[in-house]
Structures are given as C-alpha cells and as structure tokens.
Amino acid sequence: MIKFLITGILRDKNRSLLPIIIITIGVALTITLSGFMKGVLGDIVDQNAKYETGHVKIMTRAYKENKDQLPNDLCLLGVDEMIDSLQMRFPQTQWVKRIKFGGLIDVPDSKGNTKGQGPALGMALELFNNKSGEAERLNIESSIISGSMPQKSGGALIGFSFADKLGLQIGDTVTYFGTTMNGSMTFQNFVISGTVRFGTAALDKGTIIIDISDAQKVLDMMDGAGEILGYLNDGIYVDEKAKQMSDEFNALYKNSDDEFAPVMQRLKEQNNLAGYIDLVDTFSSLFVLIFVLAMSIVLWNTGLLGGLRRYQEFGIRLALGEDKGRIYRSNIYEAVLIGAIGSIIGSIIGLSVVYYLQVYGIDISGMLQNSSMMMPSIMRARFTTELLYIGFIPGLFAMVLGNMLSGIGIYKRETATLFKELEV
Amino acid sequence: MNSEIIISLEHVTKRYKVGDGDFTALSDINLQFKKGEFAGLVGPSGSGKTTLLNIIGSLDSPTEGKAIVMGKNISALSHKESAMLRNYHIGFIFQVYNLMPVYTVFENVEFSLILQNKSAAERKKAVMESLDWVGIADMANKKPSKLSGGEGQRVAIARAMVKRPDILLADEPTANLDAKNAHAILQTMKALNKELNTTFLFSTHDEKVMGYLDRMIHLEDGKIREDEIIPHKLSV
Ligand SMILES: Nc1ncnc2c1ncn2[C@@H]1O[C@H](COP(=O)(O)OP(=O)(O)O)[C@@H](O)[C@H]1O
Ligand SMILES: [Mg+2]
Numbered sequence: 001m002i003k004f005l006i007t008g009i010l011r012d013k014n015r016s017l018l019p020i021i022i023i024t025i026g027v028a029l030t031i032t033l034s035g036f037m038k039g040v041l042g043d044i045v046d047q048n049a050k051y052e053t054g055h056v057k058i059m060t061r062a063y064k065e066n067k068d069q070l071p072n073d074l075c076l077l078g079v080d081e082m083i084d085s086l087q088m089r090f091p092q093t094q095w096v097k098r099i100k101f102g103g104l105i106d107v108p109d110s111k112g113n114t115k116g117q118g119p120a121l122g123m124a125l126e127l128f129n130n131k132s133g134e135a136e137r138l139n140i141e142s143s144i145i146s147g148s149m150p151q152k153s154g155g156a157l158i159g160f161s162f163a164d165k166l167g168l169q170i171g172d173t174v175t176y177f178g179t180t181m182n183g184s185m186t187f188q189n190f191v192i193s194g195t196v197r198f199g200t201a202a203l204d205k206g207t208i209i210i211d212i213s214d215a216q217k218v219l220d221m222m223d224g225a226g227e228i229l230g231y232l233n234d235g236i237y238v239d240e241k242a243k244q245m246s247d248e249f250n251a252l253y254k255n256s257d258d259e260f261a262p263v264m265q266r267l268k269e270q271n272n273l274a275g276y277i278d279l280v281d282t283f284s285s286l287f288v289l290i291f292v293l294a295m296s297i298v299l300w301n302t303g304l305l306g307g308l309r310r311y312q313e314f315g316i317r318l319a320l321g322e323d324k325g326r327i328y329r330s331n332i333y334e335a336v337l338i339g340a341i342g343s344i345i346g347s348i349i350g351l352s353v354v355y356y357l358q359v360y361g362i363d364i365s366g367m368l369q370n371s372s373m374m375m376p377s378i379m380r381a382r383f384t385t386e387l388l389y390i391g392f393i394p395g396l397f398a399m400v401l402g403n404m405l406s407g408i409g410i411y412k413r414e415t416a417t418l419f420k421e422l423e424v
Numbered sequence: 425m426n427s428e429i430i431i432s433l434e435h436v437t438k439r440y441k442v443g444d445g446d447f448t449a450l451s452d453i454n455l456q457f458k459k460g461e462f463a464g465l466v467g468p469s470g471s472g473k474t475t476l477l478n479i480i481g482s483l484d485s486p487t488e489g490k491a492i493v494m495g496k497n498i499s500a501l502s503h504k505e506s507a508m509l510r511n512y513h514i515g516f517i518f519q520v521y522n523l524m525p526v527y528t529v530f531e532n533v534e535f536s537l538i539l540q541n542k543s544a545a546e547r548k549k550a551v552m553e554s555l556d557w558v559g560i561a562d563m564a565n566k567k568p569s570k571l572s573g574g575e576g577q578r579v580a581i582a583r584a585m586v587k588r589p590d591i592l593l594a595d596e597p598t599a600n601l602d603a604k605n606a607h608a609i610l611q612t613m614k615a616l617n618k619e620l621n622t623t624f625l626f627s628t629h630d631e632k633v634m635g636y637l638d639r640m641i642h643l644e645d646g647k648i649r650e651d652e653i654i655p656h657k658l659s660v
Contacts, residue, residue: 004527004531004535004538007526007527008527011527012526312522316524317535319481320516320535320536320539320583321509321510321511321514321536321539322507322511322539323503323504323506323507323508324503324507325504
C-alpha cells in the first residue's frame, strides 16, 4: 500500500508539487529567520559582554545608579586588592578592571592652535598587562587598521572614523581634556599609535583607548577603577553560573548601607539584555506558531482542492472495497510522506542559507552610520542544532494537520454520495 | 447449476430527500438472484436501475425493506463490513471505465488484491491471468490515457474479475462503446460467467446487451413491471 501511495505521489505532480513547494518555502524561511535572529542576538550579547557588561560587572552602588554619566567620582577604590580576592574566591572567572571616561580630544597644529576637536568616549584597559587577556578579548590586534598597539605610557589607539574626522595620522599628538575624579580640570597629551575598526559604529566614531595606568594618572584615580568585569574562563556566558556568583558576592555586602559598597550585576541584568533575549525567544516561537497556522490553512485548502480532484479515485477505491477510514488514513500517510519530503528540502535550503549567512553575513554598517547602539555591523546567522528540527517538525505537522482537516470532508460524506460523484 | 440464492431483496424502497418532500426512486422491490445468473435491469433513464445496483453493491442502503447479499443484511453493515463485502465478493463495472489515471493498467487491476493483502507473486499471477481473459495482457504497463474505449472497458472487467467475485455489477457497461466492442465485451463476460460461475447483473437500455441476458427485469418509475426469463436461454 505504501508503494501504491508513493507511486501516486511521484507520478501525480499536481498532488505533490504545490504542497512540497509551500512546505519547502515555509521550512526554509523558519530556519533562516531563526538562525539569523539567534546569530544576531548572540553577536549582540557577545559584543556587549566584551565591550560593556562583562559576564558579570562590579561597580559601587552609587556608580551603578548613575552609570550612564560615567561617574568616575563614584568609582571603586582598592581595586587591585579586590581583584586578588575575587580571583581567589571565583577562580573559574577572570577579573579585569576598566575605566570609561568622557572628555574632549583636541588636535593642535604646528603652532599649537586647535586644528580639530571632538567629544571622546575613553576606554582604559589593562593593555600592558598581558595576563589580563584584554587585548585578545576585544580583538584589538586584528581590529587595528593602521599603526600598532601602544607599547608604553602615553600611547593611544583611536577609532578609525574618529581619526578620519579629525584628520589624524599615526604618530600625531592629541590633547585630552577632562575632569579628574575629584572634579578638577585635567589635560594630557597622547601619541596616536594606531587606528582601530571594531565594526561597531558607536565605537568607531568616538573611541580613544589607553592603558588603565595612564587613565588612573590623568583622572587622579590611584588604585581606582569604574568597573571590574568578570569573564567566565571558557568565554561563554552561562546565566546560572553568573547568577550564582553574583548572589554569593552580593550577599557579602547585604547588610552594608554604604553607597560605595560594591555590587555585582550579571550580563542579563544590564543594558536591557534580558529583554532582548526574551524578545528574540518570544519572536521565534511566535514565528513558528504563525508559520504552522498559515501553512496549515494553505495546506488545508490545497488538500481540499486535491481531494476534489481525486473524488474519482476515492470513489473507485470505495467501489473496489477500501473503507472510508482506510482512505482517510492513507491520505494522512501521503501527507506524512509529502510533508517529510518538503521539510527535508526546506531544511536543506534553510540550513544552507544559515551557513552562508554565518560565513559571509550581511553588512549593515551603512545603516549604522548614526547609530549609537552596540551592534555588530555585519549581521551573521548562527547554526545551532535546534535548527535541525525547528522547521522540520512544524512543516510535517502543518501538512498532516492540513490534510486531516481537508480529509474530514471525505470522511463525513455518505459513501453513496461520494460514489455518485463518479457518475457523468 | 448451483441454485443457491445470493441476492435477496424484500420490499426494498428507496426515497431521496428532495427539498421539503421525498422522491421515491425504488418502491417495494422484491427480487432474488441465484448464483451464476446472467441478468439485467432494463428500463428508461431515471427508472431506478443505478440506485438498485448501488444498494446491492452495498454503496447505499434501502430506506425500507431488506437487501440480503451473500447472506449479509446491507442495512446492518458497518462501513468496514460493507467495504469487506465489496472487496471480497462484488465487482463493479461502470459506464465510464473509471480507471485511476496515475496508475498503469497492471496497477489498476492489482489494487483490489493489495487491499486483500495478497503477496506480490500471487498478485502478479492473478492480474496477468485476468488481463489474459479480456485479451489485453500486452497492455499491462500502459497508462489508462493511452487506451481506446474498448480497451479501457476490458481493463475495468479485468479489475472487477481479478478477485474472482461472486457478483459482478455492470452499470450500462456498453453505453460508450461501438457495436463491435460492445459485442466483444459481452461475449467475454458471458464466457467468464460460464467459466467462473460469477453472477452478472447489468443495468442497461441497450438492445445489444439485452440479446445476451438470460433474465430481464423491467423497471419503470422505481417499480418492477415485469420479471422476464428468456426462454431460448433456458434450453441451453
Ligand atoms: N441522491 C439523489 N437525490 C435525489 N434524487 C436522486 C438521487 N439519486 C438518484 N435520484 C433520482 O432517482 C431516480 C433514479 O435514478 P437512477 O437510479 O440513477 O436511475 P437510472 O440509473 O435508471 O437512470 C432518478 O429520477 C434520479 O433523479
Ligand atoms: Mg443509471
């Protein structure tokens, strides 16, 4: 009987082709969109973790409340000792200190007059401390498009579009103007050792990167840092681990009412990332649901049309002694076969597109010119094992559901009526 | 010849709902058929021939009265049971051949045997044998669309006969055939009737068919006007 059905499916293109095309398109779309959303979200989370949030981040309570203003007057003090004890308590995590600061970059001409000027977002990292892993973490070496890493105090990297805007060359000197943590004016010259392209418009347009020791000097923050970031050793964010760590850490200061007491936040709690993550999950499920519904309705209708076309065949089969239940079930088998064929083709196409988008991505840097969002400028899909079934199962399900619905018509019809439709 | 009664109709009446009222397509039909008969329902179009054949074939059931076929009361059968009755005991031949277009001649004929779960070897033997009876064994692999009218109807006979049914119901089988093909097919059916002792029951208003019948039941407006035994055939 199965052979009889397969023969029918293969020979009767009208019966199989349209549903297969519909399922293929639906399945391929589902997989592509899921893979793409997962990939982009993963990259956003990953980038945020590296540049902004860490897997966990420690700040003072006061700093945390005002962190958008980069309030270095509320920074953590005694950070070296704190990092030592953190490293002891949480050895599976690497701890680094960072200072973010604002200010003005001024480019003087040969006579000392201002040639160009722009607001800067400063990032001070443990660049000179190789053990910190910061240069690798932020991929600085390969992001440098001209020049090199600063080798000694007084050197700085600058975002490439920032450098373009200010007309800077490697080796040029710029002057940083800002305020110390105590609120007094400060300025300092830096020599540009290289320009960087992080692929994030927000960073490339206004960043200056210096070693943290320089920042501590300029900003008068001896042994201070705005933030201590923790990175799980295998580089992958696992919310349970982060939560366990932050719960344990925050419990230590539970009873303190010092506004300078440190507080640990995990990645998911920062920058609305929990919102994004949940949004993408909801979006994926919603899409799959809409897809199943839409496909089922379309396939229900193609099933009905196919059924009408096949009344003759059903009538003959009834006359030859097949019962209605069996005809109905054989239609469902057919649906399973057709659904499986469509879902397999759709999965192959979808996975290929995901693979392509994972390797090559879509360059959206043009659209991000004026964006200050921390977003990768090449959107890439990501292949996950989930993609192997996220399209396949709904595709099969929609086809079977669609045919069950359309088959009810056959089932309900009187044998004699169905049979009479044979007559001319 | 065996005189076992295999079809028995008692006070069979069939009414169709038409709008608010009823339309009586068959009224108080009493008939019996014995094994091996070669009989026909004759009468003008609309006289109820097809309705009666469908009831005997368990595709429909009477509104009143009883139809007993192969010892089974048609009205009392479930879908499954009536399908079984058709599958094992009743063959159908229609005015249009009603072959399944995507399947070959062989596959069309084979289908009943697939339903009976016969093995591939048994099926092949039986299909080829029945295609032989009707003289088209060489067309086994053709598609129905490639056949002439006469060939199509031969396939339909082979399909009905392949399971060696007790009863063969033929609803206006010659209506779409020319005289030569009609006679050829009737001769084939007559031969099968003799050889396999299958009961043939026709519905027809074709004179050519009537010439072959041993018994003619004349229907008019859903009633039996005359149940006629053809004398010259009795002498055979
Ligand atoms: N499903 C139905 N509903 C209403 N009337 C029907 C139905 N089927 C058949 N009839 C009527 O019953 C009568 C007998 O039909 P039928 O048995 O097909 O006649 P025949 O085969 O002798 O031409 C016709 O008048 C036909 O219109
Ligand atoms: Mg008729």
